[in-house]
Amino acid sequence: MISRSHINSTHFRAIFFLVFFLISGLLVMQCTRPEKSVQPEENEFVGDASCKSCHVKEHSEWMTSDHFKAMEVATDSTVLGDFNNQTFTADGVTSTFFKKEGKFFINTEGEDGKNHDYEIKYTFGHYPLQQYLIEFDRGRMQVTRQSWDSRKKKWFHQYAGEKIPHGDWLHWTGNAQNWNTMCAACHTTNYKKNYSFETDSYNSTFSALAVGCESCHGPAKNHISYIGSEVFKKGERRPGAFLLMAKNSSQKAEIQSCFPCHARTGNISANMLATDEIMDNAIPEIPTSEFFYADGQVKDEDFTYASFLQSKMYKHGVKCSNCHNPHSGKLIITGNGVCNQCHTKKNYDSPEHTFHAVTSEGAQCKNCHMPSRYYMGNDLRHDHIFRIPRPDLSVKYGTPNACNNCHTDKTPQWADDAVVKWYGSQRAYHFAEDLIPGSRMDVNALSHLIRLLKDTATPSIIRATAVQYMSGIQDERSIPYLLQQLGHEDAQVRYRAITGLLNFPPEQWLASVTPLLQDKVRAVRIAVANLLISINNPQVLSGLGQAYAGAAGELRDYVMYQTDFASGSVMAADYFYKLKDYTNAEKFYYRALQKDNTMNYARLNLSTLYNAVQKNNEALKILQEALAIDDKNDRIYFNLALLYNEMNDIKNVELNLKKAAALKSSNPRVYYNYAILFQQRGQVREAEEQYIKALKLSPNDMDINYALCVLYVQENRVEKAMPYIQVLKKYYAGNPQVAALLQHIGQ
Numbered sequence: 001m002i003s004r005s006h007i008n009s010t011h012f013r014a015i016f017f018l019v020f021f022l023i024s025g026l027l028v029m030q031c032t033r034p035e036k037s038v039q040p041e042e043n044e045f046v047g048d049a050s051c052k053s054c055h056v057k058e059h060s061e062w063m064t065s066d067h068f069k070a071m072e073v074a075t076d077s078t079v080l081g082d083f084n085n086q087t088f089t090a091d092g093v094t095s096t097f098f099k100k101e102g103k104f105f106i107n108t109e110g111e112d113g114k115n116h117d118y119e120i121k122y123t124f125g126h127y128p129l130q131q132y133l134i135e136f137d138r139g140r141m142q143v144t145r146q147s148w149d150s151r152k153k154k155w156f157h158q159y160a161g162e163k164i165p166h167g168d169w170l171h172w173t174g175n176a177q178n179w180n181t182m183c184a185a186c187h188t189t190n191y192k193k194n195y196s197f198e199t200d201s202y203n204s205t206f207s208a209l210a211v212g213c214e215s216c217h218g219p220a221k222n223h224i225s226y227i228g229s230e231v232f233k234k235g236e237r238r239p240g241a242f243l244l245m246a247k248n249s250s251q252k253a254e255i256q257s258c259f260p261c262h263a264r265t266g267n268i269s270a271n272m273l274a275t276d277e278i279m280d281n282a283i284p285e286i287p288t289s290e291f292f293y294a295d296g297q298v299k300d301e302d303f304t305y306a307s308f309l310q311s312k313m314y315k316h317g318v319k320c321s322n323c324h325n326p327h328s329g330k331l332i333i334t335g336n337g338v339c340n341q342c343h344t345k346k347n348y349d350s351p352e353h354t355f356h357a358v359t360s361e362g363a364q365c366k367n368c369h370m371p372s373r374y375y376m377g378n379d380l381r382h383d384h385i386f387r388i389p390r391p392d393l394s395v396k397y398g399t400p401n402a403c404n405n406c407h408t409d410k411t412p413q414w415a416d417d418a419v420v421k422w423y424g425s426q427r428a429y430h431f432a433e434d435l436i437p438g439s440r441m442d443v444n445a446l447s448h449l450i451r452l453l454k455d456t457a458t459p460s461i462i463r464a465t466a467v468q469y470m471s472g473i474q475d476e477r478s479i480p481y482l483l484q485q486l487g488h489e490d491a492q493v494r495y496r497a498i499t500g501l502l503n504f505p506p507e508q509w510l511a512s513v514t515p516l517l518q519d520k521v522r523a524v525r526i527a528v529a530n531l532l533i534s535i536n537n538p539q540v541l542s543g544l545g546q547a548y549a550g551a552a553g554e555l556r557d558y559v560m561y562q563t564d565f566a567s568g569s570v571m572a573a574d575y576f577y578k579l580k581d582y583t584n585a586e587k588f589y590y591r592a593l594q595k596d597n598t599m600n601y602a603r604l605n606l607s608t609l610y611n612a613v614q615k616n617n618e619a620l621k622i623l624q625e626a627l628a629i630d631d632k633n634d635r636i637y638f639n640l641a642l643l644y645n646e647m648n649d650i651k652n653v654e655l656n657l658k659k660a661a662a663l664k665s666s667n668p669r670v671y672y673n674y675a676i677l678f679q680q681r682g683q684v685r686e687a688e689e690q691y692i693k694a695l696k697l698s699p700n701d702m703d704i705n706y707a708l709c710v711l712y713v714q715e716n717r718v719e720k721a722m723p724y725i726q727v728l729k730k731y732y733a734g735n736p737q738v739a740a741l742l743q744h745i746g747q
Helices: 011-024 026-032 056-062 213-217 221-227 251-258 365-369 391-397 402-406 412-423 432-438 445-454 460-471 478-487 491-503 510-518 522-533 538-542 545-561 566-578 582-595 600-612 616-629 634-646 650-662 668-680 684-697 702-714 718-732 736-744
Strands: 071-073 086-090 093-100 103-109 115-119 122-124 129-135 141-143 146-149 154-157 265-267 282-284 372-375 379-382
Touching: 056 213, 086 154, 093 154, 103 129, 115 129, 365 402, 391 402, 391 412, 391 432, 402 412, 432 445, 432 460, 445 460, 445 478, 460 478, 460 491, 478 491, 478 510, 491 510, 491 522, 510 522, 510 545, 522 538, 522 545, 522 566, 538 545, 545 566, 566 582, 566 600, 582 600, 600 616, 600 634, 616 634, 634 650, 634 668, 650 668, 668 684, 668 702, 684 702, 702 718, 702 736, 718 736
Parallel strands: none
Antiparallel strands: 071 122, 086 093, 093 103, 103 115, 122 129, 129 141, 129 146, 146 154, 265 282, 372 379
16 A cells, blocks of 8 residues: 655645734734644554445445455355365366365365365455465465356366476465465555565564555544544545545546556565655566567556556546546446547447447447456456557567457458558557567667657656667667666656666766666665666775665665565575675575576576586586476576586587577577687688677677677678778777777778
């Protein structure tokens, strides 16, 4: 829950009048002052029942909502699943559901691979599915894979058709299905995770089950005291009445209230700040191709934040409550009526616009402008992008479109032809036309990303996405655009620019970044501190004074708050590695692997740590373990090649570089190192071929252009080297090594 501080705009005027009255005479002031206003005390959560007496209608609506039924104690009235000795077999697991002494149990495969009886502690959700919570040791609660289909009245498996072995991260007893980390904050009120990284245990607490009144409106003690006070009864009215999200709240207020849960996001700290900025307390995901389709449409379970912020609805001030009743969660008008509030029925809700029969699914606005996908097995959700279907982009790039979402038996070309027939061949520009090719981060991507950053109409969240893509293109043209975004008004853009600068030399960004140690948004300060420790220069850091010390403290708090999660443990390990605290780094790499044994990212970094402390045999062992899990990972082969090179095993260097290249690695250094190996052997043409492959991935890389120039100069083919010489002259003329080469060839 995000709290907000309110500034009383009348306070400053009151100071002026106070001075006036003091000058006019103390006696007058004392005789005419109003009764003392209620002063806020330390606020507290008091429970939903305290709200009901005054807000009967709202409370009644809330009790019909998904929020109310988000989590309940398992009883005969709350459990929907069939626990009458029912057996369900799927994906190699047989489970039995039964009751004993009035309690609900499931017998299913546990974390040791054997079946055990587990008592159901809580229900989790209700429609279209219900899951169940089991208590484990160290304060953990886990969500069962076996789920009840409330619509079809039957048991089914999450991740249907996939055999998930015990010990796997996705197994219901594993880290991915842990309630404390993954679910609790958005299914309870006033949740406190209370995780101890020393003991890897929880002491989690909450004020109330479900998403209650105070989840959105904040703790209500001061509100109730104020409403019951004499000053309120005598007519004093305070905006908000000590509540968040009062009636007729702004779009920003609603977004900050709803989206911490309706977003793919991670919380920053147990210390929640009173703020109206989401990135003071959380870091939401942006629509990169890691989790979304390349055009920004949802792919994974991405929720609504990153979609809605792309939309014209958001741009024009539409807020959640314009469409949804905030208490029941239902649409305020059924069907197309909710859209017809703004989009006239005559122009849009008619066959002349939809080209579908009025009563058909194709005539529903949501099916064309909010394409849907199933999540959690049977939960149909609509993407809140509110965009015009673009089957032409499907034809060109393979992205999905709403037309073929329904017409699954037709091709994207068929859909595009229909759209051209109905609406003509011209399409208004959409940022996806540049975002898709920009997402590829290849030689042609940069021009598309630059176009997005130059266009003032680009939504901020898409700008942040373009920044992240651009940061992966190590080109001299990227730096000026990344630095420009450090001053952007949107914290998400600043944050992504800072995290992206990690891929560039510190001398290119150090002076520009350090002022943001005092940025007004916590996530941005954390990103700056994390970037600065990468420079590995204690003298520079100590010179930054209290600003750095404060941000560094927030960074450590953020890092340690994430360590109950597998990826969070890797984050902590990387953090300690950068601080050269190799003992803690090793500890958290292994902690991550305990939580997710398939996490090869941890193994790759752990092998780098062992190499740094001259334990190359340990490093080799870890990389071989990684290879046994994923033998199609080019980075493993590349790291093996580098390690074997240090161990003077040239045969294995070549073998692993060859395998990495055969997997069509996107890392230009694979081909660069392979080329050097060929060049050292005198295999000039083979070396040339690999250098050119590397340049296709990173055209302006200094090392690759320099090496290819040297190869041609050694062959007395200076004319062949000229394109690469021009790159060196344009971007790296000040480099001593480059300057010497240019002087040697008379350039």
